[in-house]
Amino acid sequence: MSKIHVETTINGEPMEFLANPGESLLDALRNTLNLTGTKEGCGSGDCGACTVIIDGRMTCSCLVLAVEAGGHEITTIEGIAQGDTLHPIQQKFLENAALQCGFCTPGFIVATKALLDKNPNPTETEIRFWLAGNLCRCTGYDKIVRAVQDAAAEMRGG
Amino acid sequence: MTFIGNKSDLRVVGTRPVRPDGVDKVTGRAVYGADATMPGQIIGKVLRSPHPHARIISIDTSKAEKLPGVKGVITSADIPNIPSEEAFVGEGPMNFRDLSLNCMARDKVLYEGHVVAAVAAINDAVADAALKLIDVKYEVLPHVIDVEEAMAPGAPILHDTLFTAGVTPKPTTPSNVAKQVRFTIGDVEAGFKQADVIVEQTYTTAPVHQAYIEPHACVAAIAADGQVLITASSQGHFMIRAYTAKLLGIDIANIRVTNAEIGGGFGGKTVVYLEPLAVALSKKSGRPVKMTMTREDVFRGTGPTSGGTIWVKVGATKDGKITAAQTVIKLQAGAFPGSPINPALMCAFAMYDLANVDTLGYDVVSNRPKVAAYRAPGAPISSFAAESAIDDLARKLGMDPIELRLKNAAKQGSKTVYGVTHGVIGYEEVLNAAKAHPHWTAPLGKNQGRGLATGFWFNIGGESTGGVFINEDGTASVVTGSPDIGGSRASMAMMAAEVLGIPYEKVRAVIPDTASIGFTHVTGGSRVTYATGMAVTQAAQAVVEDLKKRAAMIWDISPEAVEWKDGEAVPAGANAGGFDPLPLAAIALKAAKTGGPIGSEISVNAQGAGPGFGAHICDVEVDPETGHTTILRYTAVQDVGRAIHPAYVEGQIQGGAVQGIGWALNEEYIYNKKGHMDNAGFLDYRIPVASDLPMIEAVLVEVPNTRHPFGVRGVGEVPIVPPMAAVRNAIRGALDLELFHLPMSPPRVRAAVDAAKAPKAAE
Ligand code: FES
Ligand code: FES
Numbered sequence: 077m078s079k080i081h082v083e084t085t086i087n088g089e090p091m092e093f094l095a096n097p098g099e100s101l102l103d104a105l106r107n108t109l110n111l112t113g114t115k116e117g118c119g120s121g122d123c124g125a126c127t128v129i130i131d132g133r134m135t136c137s138c139l140v141l142a143v144e145a146g147g148h149e150i151t152t153i154e155g156i157a158q159g160d161t162l163h164p165i166q167q168k169f170l171e172n173a174a175l176q177c178g179f180c181t182p183g184f185i186v187a188t189k190a191l192l193d194k195n196p197n198p199t200e201t202e203i204r205f206w207l208a209g210n211l212c213r214c215t216g217y218d219k220i221v222r223a224v225q226d227a228a229a230e231m232r233g234g
Numbered sequence: 235m236t237f238i239g240n241k242s243d244l245r246v247v248g249t250r251p252v253r254p255d256g257v258d259k260v261t262g263r264a265v266y267g268a269d270a271t272m273p274g275q276i277i278g279k280v281l282r283s284p285h286p287h288a289r290i291i292s293i294d295t296s297k298a299e300k301l302p303g304v305k306g307v308i309t310s311a312d313i314p315n316i317p318s319e320e321a322f323v324g325e326g327p328m329n330f331r332d333l334s335l336n337c338m339a340r341d342k343v344l345y346e347g348h349v350v351a352a353v354a355a356i357n358d359a360v361a362d363a364a365l366k367l368i369d370v371k372y373e374v375l376p377h378v379i380d381v382e383e384a385m386a387p388g389a390p391i392l393h394d395t396l397f398t399a400g401v402t403p404k405p406t407t408p409s410n411v412a413k414q415v416r417f418t419i420g421d422v423e424a425g426f427k428q429a430d431v432i433v434e435q436t437y438t439t440a441p442v443h444q445a446y447i448e449p450h451a452c453v454a455a456i457a458a459d460g461q462v463l464i465t466a467s468s469q470g471h472f473m474i475r476a477y478t479a480k481l482l483g484i485d486i487a488n489i490r491v492t493n494a495e496i497g498g499g500f501g502g503k504t505v506v507y508l509e510p511l512a513v514a515l516s517k518k519s520g521r522p523v524k525m526t527m528t529r530e531d532v533f534r535g536t537g538p539t540s541g542g543t544i545w546v547k548v549g550a551t552k553d554g555k556i557t558a559a560q561t562v563i564k565l566q567a568g569a570f571p572g573s574p575i576n577p578a579l580m581c582a583f584a585m586y587d588l589a590n591v592d593t594l595g596y597d598v599v600s601n602r603p604k605v606a607a608y609r610a611p612g613a614p615i616s617s618f619a620a621e622s623a624i625d626d627l628a629r630k631l632g633m634d635p636i637e638l639r640l641k642n643a644a645k646q647g648s649k650t651v652y653g654v655t656h657g658v659i660g661y662e663e664v665l666n667a668a669k670a671h672p673h674w675t676a677p678l679g680k681n682q683g684r685g686l687a688t689g690f691w692f693n694i695g696g697e698s699t700g701g702v703f704i705n706e707d708g709t710a711s712v713v714t715g716s717p718d719i720g721g722s723r724a725s726m727a728m729m730a731a732e733v734l735g736i737p738y739e740k741v742r743a744v745i746p747d748t749a750s751i752g753f754t755h756v757t758g759g760s761r762v763t764y765a766t767g768m769a770v771t772q773a774a775q776a777v778v779e780d781l782k783k784r785a786a787m788i789w790d791i792s793p794e795a796v797e798w799k800d801g802e803a804v805p806a807g808a809n810a811g812g813f814d815p816l817p818l819a820a821i822a823l824k825a826a827k828t829g830g831p832i833g834s835e836i837s838v839n840a841q842g843a844g845p846g847f848g849a850h851i852c853d854v855e856v857d858p859e860t861g862h863t864t865i866l867r868y869t870a871v872q873d874v875g876r877a878i879h880p881a882y883v884e885g886q887i888q889g890g891a892v893q894g895i896g897w898a899l900n901e902e903y904i905y906n907k908k909g910h911m912d913n914a915g916f917l918d919y920r921i922p923v924a925s926d927l928p929m930i931e932a933v934l935v936e937v938p939n940t941r942h943p944f945g946v947r948g949v950g951e952v953p954i955v956p957p958m959a960a961v962r963n964a965i966r967g968a969l970d971l972e973l974f975h976l977p978m979s980p981p982r983v984r985a986a987v988d989a990a991k992a993p994k995a996a997e
Pocket of ligand 2: 174175176177178179180181211212213214215447497498
């Protein structure tokens with residue numbers, strides 16, 4: 077089966093790559109484009125470790141075909157910081173010790189970015205439900221939720 | 235060892251700096267198991283048994299081998315057939331032969347998902363196609379899943395060579411009961427005679443998976459000269475080295491393991507599954523081989539912890555003095571012996587100062603994946619039953635559950651059922667902190683209840699290596715052999731910075747490969763901050779002694795006349811001479827002239843890990859219609875000895891508590907009649923998500939462990955011990971329901987609601 081040529085934008089840069097018709101966007105990011113910050117925890121849409129933003133929408137990259145990425149704008153964890161300046165979400169995750177093993181962290185940070193872009197002042201309940209598709213087995217979510225609250229406040233200029 | 239953990243003197247310990255590996259982990263740069271690559275690598279995949287119990291008649295790999303792109307196929311014929319030998323490598327009991335057979339089945343498959351063959355191919359698709367071409371002929375055998383059924387006469391026997399250990403006379407027929415074990419003190423018969431009130435009940439718990447979010451992954455290569463390189467995510471790269479060497483018959487010196495960042499383990503990554511196969515495939519193919527599990531592989535092929543049946547009986551006098559406690563515990567070991575039955579028995583009543591205790595346990599094999607360690611292995615299972623029983627006892631006595639526990643609390647000098655006498659422990663302090671917490675007396679609404687339960691874990695020490703090296707500019711490098719699973723690099727750097735008297739930011743902590751630092755036991759048993767921290771502290775202390783000597787040399791005075799203060803050498807008083815302080819950086823600059831590089835690597839076999847105790851308060855609201863339980867409020871109090879980095883200590887407590895909440899309410903392996911697991915994915919094996927939970931308040935009580943320079947006690951395991959009984963006691967408080975089985979899922983709670991209503995309806 078021959079590969080398909082895909083042209084897309086990833087973290088603001090034009091990208092082109094070849095993908096098998098059945099390949100997931102997650103596999104293309106990790107294996108073809110070497111963007112291994114996006115993680116695979118399940119491959120079935122149940123853990124959120126593979127979360128990316130496609131045209132402003134939070135998406136599990138394991139549930140998207142690589143060829144479907146053509147013509148869209150994709151943000152991965154590698155595109156959250158500006159050069160060597162961390163995004164406030166990243167900074168607050170660090171300050172709040174919101175990661176233990178850190179494997180879920182890229183997914184949570186990308187999901188949080190999608191949330192705060194839409195809703196700069198979410199309640200605790202809104203945060204918890206927005207992040208309900210992201211599994212973390214280490215932290216019990218407490219410090220993650222606090223980091224999101226802190227980041228939201230900081231981004232609002234609070 | 236001198237105790238230097240007096241709180242008022244500490245500058246770095248007890249603060250909350252950003253961890254050294256933090257930026258890598260929030261930007262996606264950190265390299266986890268599946269992110270590691272080797273040049274020229276190909277893909278390895280395994281073929282798993284579809285049957286829970288079958289004899290392997292034949293395996294024909296010829297078609298798979300001929301498929302273009304396939305570089306090698308292995309079966310048990312490619313793995314040495316090693317003899318039975320006890321291993322003390324990971325966490326909990328293990329036998330090298332069993333481990334070999336667990337990695338690759340030989341004559342029989344013992345559970346659905348048991349590996350029978352593996353392939354290496356140029357890509358995923360070819361590897362998948364090759365697996366389909368392997369022809370395995372099985373003779374399917376009757377299987378047994380449940381622990382009681384596995385113990386029953388006439389049950390299908392998994393191992394013809396397994397005879398129950400610990401019974402006399404030695405049995406002559408094989409059994410699924412691998413071992414019978416008993417710990418006892420005093421005389422429970424006499425104790426129960428003194429009791430005014432007795433509770434007695436049988437409980438069950440379901441097997442639950444550690445459910446780390448990162449599936450197992452590794453990449454391995456063996457060169458023509460036999461040199462092996464492995465990069466893998468695990469709780470111990472020395473563990474991977476030891477197991478791989480033994481299973482494949484390779485000298486340890488020929489294996490070098492680099493630990494990738496680890497995406498959670500909780501005990502489940504203290505054992506190998508893939509690494510020996512990857513090396514064997516590399517040998518066959520001549521290429522580096524990368525292997526990654528899917529989530530389904532993780533559920534079907536790797537260790538959960540045991541489910542069990544626990545019978546408990548506790549008696550007390552009218553005024554609440556416990557006169558006797560007894561338990562009989564049957565634990566599933568999975569396909570090979572080695573459930574955490576010993577710690578289950580030892581921990582059940584370790585919170586109490588009791589004269590008469592009898593605990594009897596059985597380690598039972600059945601056609602399930604071999605269990606692996608899971609956070610405080612065994613303790614949560616027995617404590618669920620014991621702490622539920624203590625709560626029921628308090629109700630029967632009409633006593634406050636904290637008062638009942640205080641009345642019987644273990645303290646320094648209390649003797650445990652397993653023979654150890656408690657040293658300085660903080661159980662009473664923990665109970666008093668729980669009692670004083672506003673949560674304990676906050677009002678409750680309709681259908682709401684409050685539960686309390688407590689827990690104990692030994693914590694362990696053991697072998698660790700830590701090094702502290704002073705760089706030319708006066709910064710310091712800290713190296714240890716302990717994989718960082720939850721922020722331990724930060725704690726290591728903090729302890730070194732504290733001793734050296736320099737800012738935390740001037741110390742970097744790194745975890746080198748197995749050839750670059752001395753042996754270190756796995757990250758498990760809550761041992762890293764304790765034992766590896768002790769090695770690092772001692773190395774830093776040795777460096778300080780050396781720095782003092784060098785200052786003395788520079789000043790030309792005696793080393794005894796030099797003191798180390800706030801990162802500087804100073805004369806020890808007026809008699810020593812009127813020298814200006816020499817900062818660490820100034821001494822480092824002159825290292826070449828005063829004896830060469832400055833550094834120390836210390837290996838310890840740390841003893842005296844102080845046990846930890848916790849008390850959890852849980853509020854729930856139960857919906858009597860649906861049986862759904864909502865956790866409203868949760869407070870976890872724990873004696874942590876001394877918190878080096880309090881935020882990561884809190885994180886351990888919060889995370890452990892939430893794993894326990896999942897164990898209490900949702901998590902279980904569901905098997906169908908064919909012996910297949912029906913819920914091998916995160917959709918149907920449901921771990922807690924953010925919207926299921928409130929904030930988890932962690933309350934740190936500090937009763938320093940006098941055997942550690944900073945007073946550290948392990949903290950990672952205690953927090954998973956109390957939650958199941960805390961949730962159960964809360965549900966009981968909410969609707970007065972009789973609940974004895976985990977998980978307390980909505981259908982089960984709803985059934986208990988109906989059962990509670992039934993007699994009233996008849997009235
Ligand atoms: S890997 Fe995509 S949701 Fe788990
Ligand atoms: S920090 Fe380990 S899974 Fe979230």
